[in-house]
Amino acid sequence: MKYAIISDIHGNYPALKIVIEDALKNGAQYFLFVGDYCISVPWPGEVVDAIRAMDNAHVVRGNEENYLNIPDGPDAQFDISRWSKHTLSDVQKKWLNDLPFRLDFSCEDVDIHMAHSSEVFIGDAENGEFSTYKIALRYKDRCISHEEFQNDIQHELRQNKELKQQLEGIPSGVYIFGHTHSQWHLQMGNHWFINPGSCGIPLDCTEFGAPYTLLTVENGMVMLEEQRIKYDVDSLIKKVKSTEQYEKVPVWSEVIFREWLTGHEKVMFFLKYAEEYAQRIGDERRPFAHGTWEEAFREWYNTNLKNLACPK
Numbered sequence: 001m002k003y004a005i006i007s008d009i010h011g012n013y014p015a016l017k018i019v020i021e022d023a024l025k026n027g028a029q030y031f032l033f034v035g036d037y038c039i040s041v042p043w044p045g046e047v048v049d050a051i052r053a054m055d056n057a058h059v060v061r062g063n064e065e066n067y068l069n070i071p072d073g074p075d076a077q078f079d080i081s082r083w084s085k086h087t088l089s090d091v092q093k094k095w096l097n098d099l100p101f102r103l104d105f106s107c108e109d110v111d112i113h114m115a116h117s118s119e120v121f122i123g124d125a126e127n128g129e130f131s132t133y134k135i136a137l138r139y140k141d142r143c144i145s146h147e148e149f150q151n152d153i154q155h156e157l158r159q160n161k162e163l164k165q166q167l168e169g170i171p172s173g174v175y176i177f178g179h180t181h182s183q184w185h186l187q188m189g190n191h192w193f194i195n196p197g198s199c200g201i202p203l204d205c206t207e208f209g210a211p212y213t214l215l216t217v218e219n220g221m222v223m224l225e226e227q228r229i230k231y232d233v234d235s236l237i238k239k240v241k242s243t244e245q246y247e248k249v250p251v252w253s254e255v256i257f258r259e260w261l262t263g264h265e266k267v268m269f270f271l272k273y274a275e276e277y278a279q280r281i282g283d284e285r286r287p288f289a290h291g292t293w294e295e296a297f298r299e300w301y302n303t304n305l306k307n308l309a310c311p312k
């Protein structure tokens with residue numbers, strides 16, 4: 001059986017579409033989705049409908065799905081979640097809310113486990129050192145190759161004490177998760193760990209594209225192929241700029257553009273900057289008010305983002 005593993009689409013339907021097409025061309029018979037379908041890119045409804053229409057998919061819920069239940073409010077910080085929420089129908093929202101947090105199944109004699117975050121299986125082993133924030137700090141503004149990232153994470157996880165401890169407590173099998181927007185895999189004995197990266201907003205400091213991972217289970221053997229489909233980031237940004245999301249939630253959209261252009265985490269850095277900015281001007285209101293949010297973005301952009309280091 002050949003599975004295509006896809007995660008963290010975040011409303012990026014153009015990316016999902018090319019990944020599904022490529023996976024089918026590569027012989028994928030079944031699709032495994034590990035969370036974060038909406039919020040940040042303007043096509044959450046199209047993403048949900050495409051996945052709902054599949055009768056050959058296992059789907060688990062991500063942490064971003066929680067933000068679709070956010071109440072209406074006057075702050076700017078959560079406008080992106082509210083925009084996504086209001087574009088989705090009740091049926092689509094119910095489908096997202098009803099998704100399971102974890103799925104476990106077998107293929108031949110291989111047990112396969114799916115959840116949004118590796119935390120469910122291996123505690124803080126990945127998230128501690130390889131959160132998107134820490135990855136961005138580690139590589140500064142450098143754009144690295146997928147091989148360099150893969151070597152670094154595999155090398156460090158093999159020596160990670162917490163992972164060694166966790167391995168004793170979990171049965172052998174394939175463990176699939178997303179959440180950190182970084183594509184990697186690791187085999188330790190009869191344990192396989194697979195993070196397919198983020199289909200919609202990849203943040204592993206590598207070249208822009210839409211990553212996913214193919215998992216083949218055949219005669220009890222486990223085989224992996226990591227894919228990253230290149231597509232045009234400029235056209236994508238242009239497309240977003242013509243949407244209602246860009247009109248109504250421009251700051252968040254612009255931050256996401258910078259994540260696409262660099263492959264680095266930017267949202268967390270902007271939130272940190274906005275906090276410092278708000279404190280400096282004596283605005284204690286949280287979540288952030290519209291004026292503070294927009295002014296903080298202007299200043300952050302001018303002081304931090306003038307020279308983007310990575311190629312498009």
Ligand SMILES: [Fe+2]
Pocket residue numbers: 008010036064179181198
């Ligand atoms: Fe995500």
